[in-house]
Amino acid sequence: MPNTRATALSLTLTLTLAATAALGVSAAHTAQATPPPTTCRGQGVDPTAPIRYSSDVVIDAPLTTIWKLQTDVERWPTWQPPVLTADRLDNGPLRKGSHFHWTTPAPATPSTPATTLGITSTVRQLQNHHCILWTGPAIGEGLRIDEGIHLWTFKKARNGIHVHTEETWTGDQVESDIPTATKALAGGLETWLRDLKTAAEKGATQR
Structure with a gap:
């Protein structure tokens, strides 16, 4: 048994x-x-920031066209309506350590008035035709973002160039209303991707 x-x-x-x-x-x-965190030469957005957004798009245009649009800062207003002005604060090709100042409108929210943000950005990392990371404060009348960290990466895909972007914000004022700040950040990044895709693909067809 x-x-x-x-x-x-x-x-x-x-x-x-x-x-x-x-x-x-x-x-x-x-x-x-x-997936591992996205970085540019080992540096990325703030992993502890409560305000963050990321998005992606595939652009049917040469990488050189996309890269030139993104790094020729002073020409941003010609293809990005939300960028009112953009000025380099140094000379030569955009590189690690470069500075630039640009302005963009910020609509009114329940806690802040409509204003124009002045942003002074510093390039923290850059790898030619691959990635760029910049940081800087954004200051307007009645609105302040202590630090924005903005990352872009560019990779070849089967049907074009895969563009990834992500950004984080920190600062007492924007962190007092995280949902509203996140919505504003998302809207700005989605508009930027859309404008970049439109400009790059239009430029590619005109070549």
Whole structure:
């Protein structure tokens, strides 16, 4: 007659091992499914900032066209209606350490008036035709963002160039209303991607 206690113990052990293996596979799958943070030469947005947004677009245009639009700062107002002015504060190609000042309108919110933000940006990292990261405060009448950190990456895709952008904001004023600030940030980035895609693809067809 079989030893029922031994049989039960064996069955329990088998089920436990199976469950452990399944959990191990699940944990491994979860770990693999979580992509590493996006960076430019090892630097990225603020991982602790409560206000953040990221988005992507595929642009059917040469990478050189897209890169020139993005890094020729003084020409931003010619293809981005939300950029009112843009001025380089140094000379030569845009590079790590470059500074530029630009302005953009900010609509009224329940807690802040409509204003024009003046943004002084510093390029923290740049890899030609691959990525760029800049930071800086944005200050307007009745509105202040202590620091924005803005990252862009560009990669070749099957049907064009995959452009990824993400940005974080910090500062007491914007952090007092995180949903409103996040909505404003999202709207700005989506508009920028749309304008970049339109300008790049139009330029590509005119070549």
